Amino acid sequence: MPLHLPKGTNNLLVPGEHEVYVAPELILHYIADHGYSPPEEFCSALLSCPEIPSMPYFWRLVEAGGDAWQRVIRTERLRQLDMAELGDQWRNE
Numbered sequence: 001m002p003l004h005l006p007k008g009t010n011n012l013l014v015p016g017e018h019e020v021y022v023a024p025e026l027i028l029h030y031i032a033d034h035g036y037s038p039p040e041e042f043c044s045a046l047l048s049c050p051e052i053p054s055m056p057y058f059w060r061l062v063e064a065g066g067d068a069w070q071r072v073i074r075t076e077r078l079r080q081l082d083m084a085e086l087g088d089q090w091r092n093e
Contacts, residue, residue: 012052015060016045053080 007026014021021042030036038046050056 013061014042014045014049015057015064016041018064020061020065021045 008024010025012023012025012027014023023038023042024030027036027038031038050060
């Protein structure tokens with residue numbers, strides 16, 4: 001059984017040309033149910049974004065955000081590994 005986190009607890013990182021856009025994971029809900037319209041720059045970056053999570057995606061984050069993103073990427077990867085391990089432990093109990 002997969003481990004589920006409460007909705008709205010994560011953010012979406014979208015690399016742009018020289019910046020990284022951050023959106024709440026519920027952005028689709030805000031668009032569909034509340035009529036929110038994201039900025040055109042965000043939409044363009046999202047349409048050209050590599051698959052998440054993939055190495056091209058992580059490299060685009062580094063290119064757009066400089067060395068500061070390397071720590072974020074390592075931390076996120078460790079969090080994903082920790083969550084997977086917790087899920088495995090939970091399933092085995």
